[in-house]
Amino acid sequence: GAGVSQSPSNKVTEKGKDVELRCDPISGHTALYWYRQRLGQGLEFLIYFQGNSAPDKSGLPSDRFSAERTGESVSTLTIQRTQQEDSAVYLCASSQRASGANVLTFGAGSRLTVL
């Protein structure tokens, strides 16, 4: 597609349930990033994928959070046993390569509300 696609756009879930958020990067983009943005806050780095290299998971806040990416395609962010503090917009971004010369393209985000 022309842009980064994220789904669902909105998700309301009950505390304790698992959720999966999906990111479809721009075709051919090897670098993919996930961020969390709580209401009124900045972007909080979660995880970074670059091609077939091991992902940088240093931003994942707890072991309830995990993410996968198959090759250079779709990525899924999974949150297990959701808590109310997980409520946020989850943003995905991709770039052609992980190089300073390449720009990031962001998706519109997935808004997660945990009741």
Add this chain to the structure above:
Amino acid sequence: DAKTTQPNSMESNEEEPVHLPCNHSTISGTDYIHWYRQLPSQGPEYVIHGLTSNVNNRMASLAIAEDRKSSTLILHRATLRDAAVYYCILRGGAQKLVFGQGTRLTINP
């Protein structure tokens, strides 16, 4: 931690130029300076980026200090649609990208 420092907020008037500063004193030789902005209820969007020389595009200009330890995003003639949070980040090679809090720009009519 973010490698850049920006003012939390700035205010300007419509149709006037806006200069948004960013400090990045620990920039390395291979780091590009990127600017993104986030309009209300949207994902961030690319504005401009550069390495050493000043850059212009249809959205804005980027002025980079000679020692590269600071830069300024210039909106030549602000409109109400330019009200957003502006983020300045450094991007080098294969590494995670950490965003700071950005500058919230308010445009007065």
